[in-house]
Amino acid sequence: PGLLFWHIDTEKTNGWAPNNDEPHYGVGLEQADGLFNLENNGSSDGGDPYPGTTNNHTLSRCTTPNTNSYYDLPSFVSIENISAPDSIMTFDLSFGEITTNDIYGIGSGYAFDIGNLVIFIENTETITALQFDFFSNSDILSIENLELTGRATADSISYIDQTIYFYNPVIPPGDGAILSLEVFANTGTGQEIELIFDDITAIDSEDNEMCLLSHPSYFTAINLSQTVSIDTGYSMPGGLGAFKINLDNSVPIRSTRIAVKDSPDYLTPSAEPFTDNNSNGVWDNNEPFTDWNNDSTWTPMVELTERTSGWFLNVYENDDELIIIAGNSIETIDSGSGPIFIVNNLINSNTANSEVEIDFTIVELTDMYGNPYLNYESIPGVFYIVETTSNSETNILPGEFQLAQNYPNPFNPFTTLLYELSENSHVKITIYDMLGREVKTLINKTQDAGSRTVIWNATNDYGEPVSAGIYLYQIKAGEHLQTKKMVLLK
Known part of the structure; x- marks a missing residue:
C-alpha cells in the first residue's frame, strides 16, 4: 500500500510505445x-510506493529519486509530508523556485602522480553538519591527504570508506573552496576523470536539512611523454657490437612494441649460431x-635486461627493421630509467671509421592497465665503427702475455686496446x-687464452664524457700486471 507517482515525459508520449527509447522513458x-x-530488469516490490519500506516521505528536486527532468533540469515540483499508507493519504504539493545549494570539485595532476583537487560549496545558509560520499569514476583517484581551506572551519575531518566527515563544521553563507585534497591518479594515460558526490547530508544552523546538489566535476590527469632512447655503441669492422634500448618512464609499463632501423645498413642483428639438435628452433642448454x-x-639477438626480466619476447625482422614485441600480463616495468633491451649485431666488413644512426620507426607503449599508445619521445643513437689494429702494427706476439x-x-673519442x-x-x-x-673499468671477468680487444669511448663508469688529457690503462691477468699511457684529444 502507498502512493504511486509517475513521471510523464511529453517529449516521448506523442506516439505509440513511449518507453521504447531506454533509458529515456515516456512513462516511468x-x-x-x-x-x-x-x-534494471527487476520487479516491482514494497519499496516502490511512498513512503514504502524506506520510509521516504518526500519527492523533490533534492531527493532520490527526484522531480528533475531527464536532462536533470529542475521541474520546481515538490511533494512533501507524504502520509503513512492508508485508504486515504495526504501530501503537501508546492510549485516554485527552490533554494538550493551546490557542491562540485575540480582538479588536475600528472598521470600516475600526486595532483591537487579542490571542493567548492555555494550555500545560502550556514552549514553546521556535513558529510558526503566522494569517489572517482572507476576509483582511479585515491585520496592521500585532505585539509580545510577557505571559509570552512571544523574540529577535524576524516575520509573513511569513501565518505568525507566534517566534525562540528561551520561553513558560513557564500561560495568558494572549502576543502583541498591531494590525490593520486592511478592511471598511465591522460584523461578526464569524473568525480562523484553521493549521499550528501547537510544541516543548517536551524537544524534544517539542506538540499546540496552536486554539479558535473572532473579531475584532469595530464599525460606525460615517456622517453625511449638508444645508447651509443661501438665496435670494429667484421666484429661484434651491441647497443642498448633505454626507457625513461614515469608510469609502469606492461608491454612494448618497438622497431629500430640502422642507416647506413652496416649492422646485422644476430644471435650466436647453434646446432639445433632437437629441431625446435630455439637454443637449448648443452646444444x-x-x-x-x-x-x-x-647470446641471443635481443637480450632482456634486469628491468624486463620475466617478460615474454618476440623478435622478427621486416625489411630493414628489427621489431621487438615484449611484455608481461603481471609484471610491469616500474617507473624509472635504464635499458630494457640489448641488441647484438654483426658488423659489416670494410666499414671502418663509419657512423651508423639507429632510429626508432615504431614505438608503442602500454601502461599497467592496458591503455595503449602512450605519448612518447624518441631519441636516436649513433653506433661508431672504429678502425682496428693487427699484431704486426702493435708488435704483439701470440702466445705471450702482452698489452x-x-x-x-x-x-677522440674511441681507441682500441689490444692484449x-x-x-x-x-x-x-x-x-x-x-x-x-679510477675512471672506468672496461673488463672484469674471466677470459680464455688468446688475443682480445676492447674499445674505450672516453667515458667514466657513469657514462659521462671525460676531459682531454693523459690517461693510464692497466691490465691485470692472474699474476701479470702491465700499464701504459694514452692521450685523449678534444
Whole structure:
C-alpha cells in the first residue's frame, strides 16, 4: 500500500510505445526506495510506493529519486509530508523556485602522480553538519591527504570508506573552496576523470536539512611523454657490437612494441649460431654454439635486461627493421630509467671509421592497465665503427702475455686496446687519470687464452664524457700486471 507517482515525459508520449527509447522513458514509475529496479530488469516490490519500506516521505528536486527532468533540469515540483499508507493519504504539493545549494570539485595532476583537487560549496545558509560520499569514476583517484581551506572551519575531518566527515563544521553563507585534497591518479594515460558526490547530508544552523546538489566535476590527469632512447655503441669492422634500448618512464609499463632501423645498413642483428639438435628452433642448454664474444654463454639477438626480466619476447625482422614485441600480463616495468633491451649485431666488413644512426620507426607503449599508445619521445643513437689494429702494427706476439699500445693514439673519442693472454685468466682492465683516480673499468671477468680487444669511448663508469688529457690503462691477468699511457684529444 502507498502512493504511486509517475513521471510523464511529453517529449516521448506523442506516439505509440513511449518507453521504447531506454533509458529515456515516456512513462516511468518513481520508485520510493531509489533502487531503480524496474529500469534494471527487476520487479516491482514494497519499496516502490511512498513512503514504502524506506520510509521516504518526500519527492523533490533534492531527493532520490527526484522531480528533475531527464536532462536533470529542475521541474520546481515538490511533494512533501507524504502520509503513512492508508485508504486515504495526504501530501503537501508546492510549485516554485527552490533554494538550493551546490557542491562540485575540480582538479588536475600528472598521470600516475600526486595532483591537487579542490571542493567548492555555494550555500545560502550556514552549514553546521556535513558529510558526503566522494569517489572517482572507476576509483582511479585515491585520496592521500585532505585539509580545510577557505571559509570552512571544523574540529577535524576524516575520509573513511569513501565518505568525507566534517566534525562540528561551520561553513558560513557564500561560495568558494572549502576543502583541498591531494590525490593520486592511478592511471598511465591522460584523461578526464569524473568525480562523484553521493549521499550528501547537510544541516543548517536551524537544524534544517539542506538540499546540496552536486554539479558535473572532473579531475584532469595530464599525460606525460615517456622517453625511449638508444645508447651509443661501438665496435670494429667484421666484429661484434651491441647497443642498448633505454626507457625513461614515469608510469609502469606492461608491454612494448618497438622497431629500430640502422642507416647506413652496416649492422646485422644476430644471435650466436647453434646446432639445433632437437629441431625446435630455439637454443637449448648443452646444444653446441659458436661463442662469438667468448663469454661461454649463448647470446641471443635481443637480450632482456634486469628491468624486463620475466617478460615474454618476440623478435622478427621486416625489411630493414628489427621489431621487438615484449611484455608481461603481471609484471610491469616500474617507473624509472635504464635499458630494457640489448641488441647484438654483426658488423659489416670494410666499414671502418663509419657512423651508423639507429632510429626508432615504431614505438608503442602500454601502461599497467592496458591503455595503449602512450605519448612518447624518441631519441636516436649513433653506433661508431672504429678502425682496428693487427699484431704486426702493435708488435704483439701470440702466445705471450702482452698489452699493446692503444690505437689510435692520440684519439677522440674511441681507441682500441689490444692484449694477449697466455692462459685462461681473470682479467681486469682499468682506466686511471694522472692522479691515480679510477675512471672506468672496461673488463672484469674471466677470459680464455688468446688475443682480445676492447674499445674505450672516453667515458667514466657513469657514462659521462671525460676531459682531454693523459690517461693510464692497466691490465691485470692472474699474476701479470702491465700499464701504459694514452692521450685523449678534444
